[in-house]
Amino acid sequence: MQLANKSQSIADDLYEKIRSKKLSGHIPSDKKIAQEYHVALMTANKALKILERKGAVIRIPRKGTFAAEIVQKELKVFCNSNLYYFKALEDCARKWDPEVKLVRTRNAAEADLLQWTTFTPMLRSQIDVVPFPKSREKKLRRMDRFWKSMVDLHYRDGNLYGIPYLFSPILLYYNRSLMDRIEKDFSPVDLTMEHFLELTAEAVKAGYHGLDFCSHAVGFFLSIAHVLAGERKPELEHLLQSADIFKQLSPRSGGLFSEGKTLFALSPRQTNFMQTFKDHDISPLPKINGKRYCPAASCTFAVSSHAEDPESLFDLCEMTLEPEFQQAATRNRYGIAMDRNAAMNSMDTAAVRDDFFFSGVKDIIFPHYDYQLDTFQEISLLVSDHLKNAIDETAFRKGLHQAMQLQIQSENRQKRFSSLLHYDELPSLRAGQAS
Numbered sequence: 001m002q003l004a005n006k007s008q009s010i011a012d013d014l015y016e017k018i019r020s021k022k023l024s025g026h027i028p029s030d031k032k033i034a035q036e037y038h039v040a041l042m043t044a045n046k047a048l049k050i051l052e053r054k055g056a057v058i059r060i061p062r063k064g065t066f067a068a069e070i071v072q073k074e075l076k077v078f079c080n081s082n083l084y085y086f087k088a089l090e091d092c093a094r095k096w097d098p099e100v101k102l103v104r105t106r107n108a109a110e111a112d113l114l115q116w117t118t119f120t121p122m123l124r125s126q127i128d129v130v131p132f133p134k135s136r137e138k139k140l141r142r143m144d145r146f147w148k149s150m151v152d153l154h155y156r157d158g159n160l161y162g163i164p165y166l167f168s169p170i171l172l173y174y175n176r177s178l179m180d181r182i183e184k185d186f187s188p189v190d191l192t193m194e195h196f197l198e199l200t201a202e203a204v205k206a207g208y209h210g211l212d213f214c215s216h217a218v219g220f221f222l223s224i225a226h227v228l229a230g231e232r233k234p235e236l237e238h239l240l241q242s243a244d245i246f247k248q249l250s251p252r253s254g255g256l257f258s259e260g261k262t263l264f265a266l267s268p269r270q271t272n273f274m275q276t277f278k279d280h281d282i283s284p285l286p287k288i289n290g291k292r293y294c295p296a297a298s299c300t301f302a303v304s305s306h307a308e309d310p311e312s313l314f315d316l317c318e319m320t321l322e323p324e325f326q327q328a329a330t331r332n333r334y335g336i337a338m339d340r341n342a343a344m345n346s347m348d349t350a351a352v353r354d355d356f357f358f359s360g361v362k363d364i365i366f367p368h369y370d371y372q373l374d375t376f377q378e379i380s381l382l383v384s385d386h387l388k389n390a391i392d393e394t395a396f397r398k399g400l401h402q403a404m405q406l407q408i409q410s411e412n413r414q415k416r417f418s419s420l421l422h423y424d425e426l427p428s429l430r431a432g433q434a435s
Contacts, residue, residue: 162300166335168268188283210252222367
């Protein structure tokens with residue numbers, strides 16, 4: 001064992017004894033530590049220096065070394081109820097800083113770290129989190145072991161606000177027993193939007209629900225508009241066409257897929273009913289005009305703007321990309337790991353049709369980036385209200401008109417501001433105009 005490793009190992013052991021109060025007051029001398037651990041005097045001395053730098057001991061000339069009071073720091077984390085993520089993060093944090101204790105909080109405003117899914121941060125003001133430094137972002141994008149395109153899941157307006165540690169294409173689950181009654185020879189890979197609408201209608205006629213959105217209605221709605229727009233940026237006409245599809249789906253949606261009375265569920269891989277409801281299979285999203293694209297859900301830990309040491313917390317966020325965390329977070333097939341090797345190790349085609357998940361990765365789109373933040377917020381609220389029957393079809397379409405007007409105003413304001421900045425950078429031109 002190398003000298004540095006021996007010293008660190010001794011320091012770690014003494015630190016734990018001090019922390020647990022097994023060792024207090026006067027600390028044994030370098031010589032006694034060397035004898036106890038069977039190492040050279042220089043190694044023991046180096047271990048004490050490590051403890052001194054950590055603030056665990058105080059060395060007073062001619063009096064000796066004394067144990068210091070170790071105060072455990074709390075790191076507040078806004079995290080969902082999935083214990084796998086939090087337990088994996090605790091293991092990371094112990095390596096990152098043994099003095100830190102993670103505390104879960106339900107109040108995002110007081111958290112140092114925030115766990116977010118893909119769409120959640122877009123519903124909040126971006127000043128809530130600190131963007132990753134460009135140097136870190138560039139280093140991350142150069143690493144070949146990650147799904148590089150997935151880095152952009154939390155990228156907005158030129159900044160990266162979180163590194164996803166897992167992600168999943170949003171696909172369709174379907175109830176096998178119900179499907180056998182409605183269409184015995186159902187072929188998932190050939191599913192079109194027209195056929196999908198027919199199947200949901202047949203499910204309702206048979207006394208079942210057609211679709212459980214599983215909280216991913218906004219991504220589905222925007223993806224439809226994105227596909228309809230083709231290579232262009234979605235405009236009002238595409239949102240209204242998507243609204244026409246929702247007009248048909250909305251009265252057919254409802255029920256919980258896990259209860260066995262709903263034909264389809266729109267969900268990513270990290271879904272709870274995979275463990276409790278076994279009578280299901282998976283289908284890609286339906287094709288529209290011969291094209292099929294997928295929205296994606298992902299999880300990340302983002303650094304709060306009021307955290308005391310954001311730079312240090314970026315280190316902890318990057319540790320969630322290490323294979324141990326990746327494997328722990330996805331061990332129950334909750335999502336696909338960002339690390340390609342860890343992702344492939346978790347692949348189980350026979351159980352959850354991962355062939356659809358992995359083939360869908362290349363088709364993932366980010367429809368929420370088609371719009372300004374204010375526009376996205378408004379569309380999200382409109383879709384939610386529409387599905388809850390809080391607004392009727394007329395109000396829904398009118399709201400989409402207003403949202404796109406807001407989008408145009410935001411884009412024009414952004415162009416004007418960019419033009420202003422450019423103008424300010426040309427003093428010689430301004431001087432010429434003034435003369």
